[in-house]
Amino acid sequence: MLIKVGFEITYYAATPTPMVTMLSIHPSRYGDIVGTESITTDPNVPITYYRDSFGNVCGRLVAPAGGITFHGNTLVRDSGQPDLIVPSAQQLPIDQLPDECLLYLMASRYCETDKLTDVAWSLFGHTDPGWNRVQTIIGFVHKHVKFGYQHAHAMKSALDVYEQGNGVCRDYAHLALTFCRCMGIPARYCTGYMGDIGIIPDGSVMDFSGWFEVYLSGRWYTCDARHNKARIGRILMGTGRDAADVALTTSFGRMDLVKFFVISDEIKQEAA
Template identity: 80%
Template sequence: MEIKVGFDITYAAVQPTPMVIMLSIHPSRRSDIIGAETITAEPNVPIGFYRDSFGNICGRLVAPAGGVTLRGHALVRDSGLPDAVNPDAEQVPIDQLPDDLLLYLMASRYCETDKLTDIAWSLFGATKPGWARVAAICDFVHNHVAFGYQHAHFMKSAHDVYEQGTGVCRDFAHLALTFCRCMNIPARYCTGYMGDIGIPPEPEPMDFSGWFEAYLSGQWYTFDARHNHPRIGRILMGTGRDAADVALTTSFGRMELKKFVVISDEVVAV
């Protein structure tokens, strides 16, 4: 399967404004790119790319006065298989975890383990450790939280989501991965492309998606508490402790979003 992905995003700015963007496909999927991924700015200002502390590909630029349009596109080879499911995957004891995974057990900006630990153990303490426990967490979050774009708020935390029972995809991911951490399962936030492939088209405009990964049996597995079933064509862009680590754009000055278009479509052979 081949998937065409891309974006067309415009910001207005009253003065030159430095920016950091995280709009590249993740290094783990670079070998799947057919040809090359292209990311450009209009006006044609230079973009300097680097790797952040989580291994994501970021770009630095200075948007000129008036603003900037960021465009990207790539053709990606994909297996066409849904997210992997492994009911036998086991929870790794904390003392056997690699050192660099310990931060994925701890609280972060949007994931307050201290506020949710007692709740998590009361809800999931009787579940079987490992895959079954993560699946139970996803089932609970999927049923507890009502999806709606009107519920989006950039300050909403996992505890807010639990109390309010509403949110968007990032909120489902934040609550589920926080519950995982509370239950001693390393979990990290993910963002990327996920088009309506293998499902009926959704009526809302295409957007980037948020999900999470849990570390079981020595590897990361994809989970998605919002959709709560394996999906096809998920293309990772960034991972981190939570959404604060994988902001798609960060501006160091006032900017106004004017246009936001995302595509992720299966290329159908004619």
């Protein structure tokens, strides 16, 4: 299938303000981009790109006084298949994990493994290691947390989510991946596009989505504690330890968000 993704994001700035963006599609999906990925600004300012320590594509620019609007428009080819379900996927002993996975077992800005380890073992210590343990964690978080945009808060951590029992997609991901890390399963945060493809639209405003991945049987598997079901049409933009590593925009100075519009829609092949 073909998926049209894009955005229009506007910020106001009183003075020229340096920025770092993470608005590009992840390099792992480069082969699926039809044509070229388009990211422009109004007014037009130069953007230089680099790869961060996680392999994400980041842009550097200086937003002019008065503000800036980012426009994105890309066509992506997707398999149309839902997230993989592999009950046989095994949890590897920590001493057999690749070196690069160890980072995703440790505490990070929003994922306090030191504060939730006892809770995790009391809830999931009886489960079979591997796929079953991950799914049990996802099921618990899905039921424990109540979704609501009014519950969003930039400072909310996994411990806060557990204690408050509410949040948005990033909060579901933070709590679930923290529990996974506590149980010895490498887990990393993901952000990207995920439209209402293959489901009945719920009428909510389109947004970027947060989910997570776990490392089992030598590869990363997609997990989604908010929806607790396999979904179609995820387009990855970035991965990291938690949401702090994959902020869509970071400004080095005061900026106000004025407009935020995102699309992620399946289109007919003949219309492409």
